[in-house]
Structures are given as C-alpha cells and as structure tokens.
Amino acid sequence: MKDIYEMPGHLARRFQQIAVAVFHAEVGEAGYDLTPVQYAALAAIDKNPGLDQVTLAGLIAYDRTTITGVVDRLVQKELAVRQPSKKDRRARELRLTGKGLQILKDVGPAVLSAQQTMLRGLDPAEAAELMRLLAKAIDASNELSRAPMKAMPATAGTT
C-alpha cells in the first residue's frame, strides 16, 4: 500500500489546511475579520449583484445547507443585504452594502499576498503549472463533489 504522504487525498487536505491558515493570518494581520468563504461570497455578490442564495452557493461551490450561515454573517457584519426581489416577492436578492464594497476592495492586497505565501515554495513557472493542473483535475471531477460549482444561470442576477 502506498504511503499516505504520497496520496493525493492527503496532499489535498494539507494544502487546504495551509491555504486557510495563511488566509486567516494575513487577512487578520491586515485588520480584517473575514474567512476565505466569506471573501469568496463577497467577491461573487460583487460580480453578480442581485443573485439569490442558491446561485451564490453554486458560484462558490458551497453547500446549499450551509450557505445560509455564510450570508447571515455577511449581513450581521453589514457587508451585504438580502432584499426582496422585484420580479418575485418571495425571492431574496443579495447585494453588497457600501461597507461591503469598501472592505472587498481594501482587503484585496492581503488576500493577494496570502495567495503568494501559500505558493512560496514554488518558482513562478511551477506555481502556474500547479494552478493549471489543479484546475484541470477539479474540472474533470466537479460533479463528484458534494457542492459542485455551477455557473451563473443565463437568466438570473442581472441588475
């Protein structure tokens, strides 16, 4: 049997562990209280203002059952709002607040720096190749995940 240290599953967990720790360290040090998933949600709402929660979950590949908690936290922090949709009164649209927009912009350099830190062992060509191979592997197995990433539906989320 292969050693666990050589298994992709083990390396996946270790890399994710490091990515989360580095994100928290650098974003926290810059003075922001934001998790990687909260950041991804802010960025996705910014890009698709007016989207609903299920669509947001698909865009950031997050579980539908736990996305509510993520959005709750963004609303509590006054970074985003849930508004009734004009098209469908039962639906709720997500938008960033002014504060949310500002934080998304201000935290950018720390997020970018964290991304570089997690790859600090690789030279630029290796880092690019790692990103390419990860994206390719993920793309081929997307629907095996419990929370597959889903593109923006063509009819939704227009402002």
Add this chain to the structure above:
Amino acid sequence: MKDIYEMPGHLARRFQQIAVAVFHAEVGEAGYDLTPVQYAALAAIDKNPGLDQVTLAGLIAYDRTTITGVVDRLVQKELAVRQPSKKDRRARELRLTGKGLQILKDVGPAVLSAQQTMLRGLDPAEAAELMRLLAKAIDASNELSRAPMKAMPATAGTT
C-alpha cells in the same frame, strides 16, 4: 483583482472538497464507514504501533485539540486501543486491534481507487507532476499551518 477561480486558495478548497467526497463515496460503496482522517490515523498507528496521541496528531498533521475525537471514534469502532505505557504509566499508547489491522488492509483497494478517481482528469505524467508540486508547496509552508506535520520523534513509538 484576480478572479477567485484563479486563486490557489479557491483551488485548494475545491480540490479538498472533491477528495473528501470521492473518498466517502468509494470507501462507503465498498462497505466501510471510515473518514479520510480516520484512515490516515489507522495507517499511522499501524506504521508506528505504541505511539501517543500527540505524536499521532503530528504525523497526520491534525489538530491536537481534535485528534482526541478521531481516536475516540477508532476506539468505539474497536479498530484501535489506548493502553497504558509500560515506560510511563500516565501515558497512553495507541495500537490497532486485529479488527483494525484487517479493515486497514481490506479498505486499501477502495482508498487507492478513490485516489485515482480524484485525478481522473489528468494523464499519469500530469498527475505525478501535480503530486510533486503540491508536496513541494506544502513542504515549504508546513509551519504556516495550524497543525504542522511533525516527523516521528526518534525516541518514541518503538515496539
């Protein structure tokens, strides 16, 4: 600002998500109720019989505060035992039971198959390169993680 989909942190989360889902699907389908971390713990105890819990946490890069729960589950499932150490009565040594050894062996093919499934989008050379680059990136950032991997101490865990 870079798109989140191109960020190493996002790819790390997605790849880990897929790895966990594939592990559960294939190991579950083979009839075993074992998480990736429980499997890693079984393999590490098998390789280092008599090790203590803190050393186990280091070997599988798992948080010291949550490793207790992992070991509890293995003990409940009668796959491992905590025994008083002969050298230090306050210490507890971990060993696999006969059932634990058998399950570790029997689940092997499903674990191996899961590892191949998570890389199904890559050809063998790409898969090898992804493993090499992930290991290199992890190695350079190991101590940035909240649960860094620690090698077996030279003096401990000999049977």
